[in-house]
Amino acid sequence: MALIVQKYGGTSVADAERIMNVARRVAARREQGDALVVVVSAMGHTTDELIELARQITRQPEARELDVLLSTGETVSSTLMTMALHELGQPAISLSGAQAGIGTESRYGRARILSVDPQRILKELGEGKVVIVAGFQGISEEMDITTLGRGGSDTTAVALAVALKAERCEIYTDVDGVYTTDPRIEPKARKLREISYEEMLELASYGARVMHNRAVELGAVYNMPILVASSFRDVPGTLIHGGPEMVEQRNKVSGIAYDPDVAKVTIRGVPDRPGIAATLFEPLAEAGINVDTIVQNAGAEKIADLTFTVTRGDLEKAIELVRPIAQQVSAGELVSDSNLAKVSIVGAGMQSAPGFAARMFRALYEEGINIEMISTSEIRITCIINESQVADAVRALHKAFELEQAE
Amino acid sequence: MALIVQKYGGTSVADAERIMNVARRVAARREQGDALVVVVSAMGHTTDELIELARQITRQPEARELDVLLSTGETVSSTLMTMALHELGQPAISLSGAQAGIGTESRYGRARILSVDPQRILKELGEGKVVIVAGFQGISEEMDITTLGRGGSDTTAVALAVALKAERCEIYTDVDGVYTTDPRIEPKARKLREISYEEMLELASYGARVMHNRAVELGAVYNMPILVASSFRDVPGTLIHGGPEMVEQRNKVSGIAYDPDVAKVTIRGVPDRPGIAATLFEPLAEAGINVDTIVQNAGAEKIADLTFTVTRGDLEKAIELVRPIAQQVSAGELVSDSNLAKVSIVGAGMQSAPGFAARMFRALYEEGINIEMISTSEIRITCIINESQVADAVRALHKAFELEQAE
Numbered sequence: 001m002a003l004i005v006q007k008y009g010g011t012s013v014a015d016a017e018r019i020m021n022v023a024r025r026v027a028a029r030r031e032q033g034d035a036l037v038v039v040v041s042a043m044g045h046t047t048d049e050l051i052e053l054a055r056q057i058t059r060q061p062e063a064r065e066l067d068v069l070l071s072t073g074e075t076v077s078s079t080l081m082t083m084a085l086h087e088l089g090q091p092a093i094s095l096s097g098a099q100a101g102i103g104t105e106s107r108y109g110r111a112r113i114l115s116v117d118p119q120r121i122l123k124e125l126g127e128g129k130v131v132i133v134a135g136f137q138g139i140s141e142e143m144d145i146t147t148l149g150r151g152g153s154d155t156t157a158v159a160l161a162v163a164l165k166a167e168r169c170e171i172y173t174d175v176d177g178v179y180t181t182d183p184r185i186e187p188k189a190r191k192l193r194e195i196s197y198e199e200m201l202e203l204a205s206y207g208a209r210v211m212h213n214r215a216v217e218l219g220a221v222y223n224m225p226i227l228v229a230s231s232f233r234d235v236p237g238t239l240i241h242g243g244p245e246m247v248e249q250r251n252k253v254s255g256i257a258y259d260p261d262v263a264k265v266t267i268r269g270v271p272d273r274p275g276i277a278a279t280l281f282e283p284l285a286e287a288g289i290n291v292d293t294i295v296q297n298a299g300a301e302k303i304a305d306l307t308f309t310v311t312r313g314d315l316e317k318a319i320e321l322v323r324p325i326a327q328q329v330s331a332g333e334l335v336s337d338s339n340l341a342k343v344s345i346v347g348a349g350m351q352s353a354p355g356f357a358a359r360m361f362r363a364l365y366e367e368g369i370n371i372e373m374i375s376t377s378e379i380r381i382t383c384i385i386n387e388s389q390v391a392d393a394v395r396a397l398h399k400a401f402e403l404e405q406a407e
Numbered sequence: 408m409a410l411i412v413q414k415y416g417g418t419s420v421a422d423a424e425r426i427m428n429v430a431r432r433v434a435a436r437r438e439q440g441d442a443l444v445v446v447v448s449a450m451g452h453t454t455d456e457l458i459e460l461a462r463q464i465t466r467q468p469e470a471r472e473l474d475v476l477l478s479t480g481e482t483v484s485s486t487l488m489t490m491a492l493h494e495l496g497q498p499a500i501s502l503s504g505a506q507a508g509i510g511t512e513s514r515y516g517r518a519r520i521l522s523v524d525p526q527r528i529l530k531e532l533g534e535g536k537v538v539i540v541a542g543f544q545g546i547s548e549e550m551d552i553t554t555l556g557r558g559g560s561d562t563t564a565v566a567l568a569v570a571l572k573a574e575r576c577e578i579y580t581d582v583d584g585v586y587t588t589d590p591r592i593e594p595k596a597r598k599l600r601e602i603s604y605e606e607m608l609e610l611a612s613y614g615a616r617v618m619h620n621r622a623v624e625l626g627a628v629y630n631m632p633i634l635v636a637s638s639f640r641d642v643p644g645t646l647i648h649g650g651p652e653m654v655e656q657r658n659k660v661s662g663i664a665y666d667p668d669v670a671k672v673t674i675r676g677v678p679d680r681p682g683i684a685a686t687l688f689e690p691l692a693e694a695g696i697n698v699d700t701i702v703q704n705a706g707a708e709k710i711a712d713l714t715f716t717v718t719r720g721d722l723e724k725a726i727e728l729v730r731p732i733a734q735q736v737s738a739g740e741l742v743s744d745s746n747l748a749k750v751s752i753v754g755a756g757m758q759s760a761p762g763f764a765a766r767m768f769r770a771l772y773e774e775g776i777n778i779e780m781i782s783t784s785e786i787r788i789t790c791i792i793n794e795s796q797v798a799d800a801v802r803a804l805h806k807a808f809e810l811e812q813a814e
Contacts, residue, residue, distance in 0.1 A: 015463075016460070016463035016464050020464065021466060050483070053423070053483070053487065054486075054487065054490055055425050056422075056423035057427065057487050057490045057491045057492060057494060058425060058490045058491065058494040061490045061493075062489070062490065062493050064500070065486040065489045065490050065493070065500075065501055066486070066490075068482060068485070068486045068501055068503075069482075069483060069486040069487070071482075072479035072482050072483050075475060075478075075479050075482075076460070076476060076479050078475070079461075079472040079473070079476040080460065080461065080464050080476070081470050082469070082472045083461055083464045083465045083468045083469060083473075084464045084465065085463040086465060086468075086469050088473070091470075093471070094472055094475055096475075096552075099550060099551075120550075141508060143527075144506075145503075152413045233486070365798075390624060
């Protein structure tokens with residue numbers, strides 16, 4: 001008998017009928033002998049509806065209160081799922097994040113899990129019950145309800161799997177696994193049987209629809225295998241796992257990631273001396289602006305062009321913050337471009353095998369796509385290109401790296 | 408500066424606009440200097456909607472799960488009310504029943520409050536905040552969420568007022584006080600400025616729409632003054648309080664209560680020996696059937712006719728339970744009547760002043776109303792009459808006891 005933690009997302013529990021369907025799956029699995037902890041999200045669009053309710057009252061709901069409000073969504077679905085299991089004759093009990101022992105920081109809206117005390121869950125499992133846990137929520141040391149931010153229920157599931165030393169964590173969602181790229185752009189995209197945590201993280205720019213990065217990171221740290229599969233269809237999903245044997249076996253591209261929402265800011269003639277980068281980027285961090293790719297080309301005479309990318313929504317604010325600093329440090333002009341996109345090839349072992357970058361650049365060149373910026377990591381090569389060409393780029397790369405062929 | 412506990416019912420917080428209206432009242436009151444704890448019910452029909460959601464899953468939702476589900480209704484309105492106060496610039500914080508220290512039995516669906524630990528509330532009040540408490544909910548010793556049953560938010564409010572040694576508890580609702588009788592039946596019904604706990608309890612058969620008996624009983628035990636007033640209109644309400652000076656001052660009828668939902672069962676020829684009544688009524692109690700009036704007329708030869716009343720919905724079940732026992736004890740035939748109603752005159756000091764019963768019977772007689780059964784208490788005389796005549800009876804008694812005149 002294995003202990004499994006499952007998670008079902010909002011679309012999987014959107015109404016009474018779907019909840020009953022999930023309950024049937026859970027009950028059948030329980031009958032096979034596995035001990036089950038099931039994390040549920042809020043039903044369908046509940047979270048958005050609760051936010052709308054708050055907006056009718058105030059444009060700026062206080063974070064603490066919003067957390068308490070939003071947490072009710074997951075509480076509702078946890079009780080309904082439990083009732084559905086009872087209806088099927090399967091003993092079950094719902095637990096809130098607090099009851100499930102999910103201790104977090106007091107940072108409302110995006111609290112990180114600090115501790116998991118699985119005592120109550122273990123007691124209920126010991127009595128043969130399926131334990132249904134309200135995802136996305138925890139409790140602070142001050143005994144206040146917190147929420148874990150976007151993708152929080154995935155994080156709840158992986159954290160519980162780690163704390164309970166589960167055999168694996170299963171994320172059931174409305175897609176049936178992780179694909180070589182976005183099937184909406186490249187219909188030949190192929191579902192991967194397995195993928196490493198690191199590759200999954202790099203693929204996340206489209207893979208975020210599958211599951212949240214924080215949960216994958218947590219899985220990576222504790223080496224908890226995560227299965228991503230469909231809650232609607234009974235087909236094999238994708239197993240996200242680690243282990244050196246897996247990474248070293250392969251030196252090929254696993255998938256193509258892309259992000260159509262990229263804007264860049266270039267500061268010309270930045271004096272090439274220590275501390276300048278910090279001076280420029282600290283105010284952006286303080287304003288909560290996420291800076292993605294940063295490229296600096298040191299030129300002649302100790303000055304450099306420095307380019308960084310942000311999301312389009314943050315561009316105006318970023319320029320506003322950076323312009324006065326650029327003037328302070330006697331940099332040159334500041335230019336921006338808001339019609340960019342990012343396309344990446346992702347694969348473990350890429351760094352140790354030559355030729356991937358060249359093959360990528362050639363494929364883009366042959367498609368007539370100009371490369372604005374390049375950045376690389378251990379398992380990824382990213383090119384910043386014009387946004388209008390992103391679909392062509394994805395398809396060209398998918399073909400160039402022969403991803404449509406079976407593993 | 409006084410400490411006041413207020414409670415706003417579901418219709419008072421039915422939508423964002425009404426919540427803002429209540430928040431404005433609360434903020435204005437806070438500005439006058441009072442420390443405020445505000446208990447809120449679930450918005451409008453939320454509780455019924457949540458029950459319907461559960462019914463879509465199962466016909467018999469487990470009580471523990473239903474409690475967790477229903478408790479989310481009050482949690483939602485507590486956060487929205489807090490946001491509304493923030494929007495008005497008034498510091499405030501929402502607390503769940505558990506955070507507010509409401510400890511209860513584990514009897515789901517109708518848990519009684521066992522203890523109130525007001526530490527957290529006092530801390531927040533000390534920081535100048537208005538404390539918004541989710542009504543109707545508590546937490547058991549096993550750290551499970553419980554609900555307090557119908558009228559639970561009233562009970563939360565009075566219990567908190569007692570624990571916090573508040574100056575008084577204010578129940579704001581969609582009626583503007585306690586009337587001499589139901590204004591829908593007698594348009595001349597007059598709002599009472601004050602009423603004793605006991606009178607309020609006796610008037611509850613129509614007054615249940617105003618506030619719940621359990622809360623009034625709790626107020627009586629701890630002598631906590633309770634103001635019932637309108638949350639929509641700024642008019643004086645009714646103060647429910649005790650104190651011997653008040654009761655002894657008066658020996659008059661305060662109001663006319665009625666209950667149109669009465670059925671009776673008569674068992675003829677019951678042997679008049681000890682233990683028979685217990686044998687008959689224990690199965691009814693076990694089946695959760697509430698027996699109201701019981702009248703026994705001992706006749707000749709140690710046999711009696713025994714009559715009791717139940718609600719119409721319980722009649723069939725009551726007959727089913729009582730019939731075999733009546734046969735066992737060799738009683739005579741069993742007859743029932745389901746078209747009855749109850750009308751009562753209520754007033755403190757009635758017992759010590761003669762003539763009330765006679766005046767009541769005469770008023771009914773003059774209206775051509777036959778009295779089926781009579782029962783009396785310290786502060787109440789009740790007649791069981793035909794249901795079709797209940798409105799006439801209320802009006803006749805309201806007039807006979809001159810209730811339309813100002814106090």
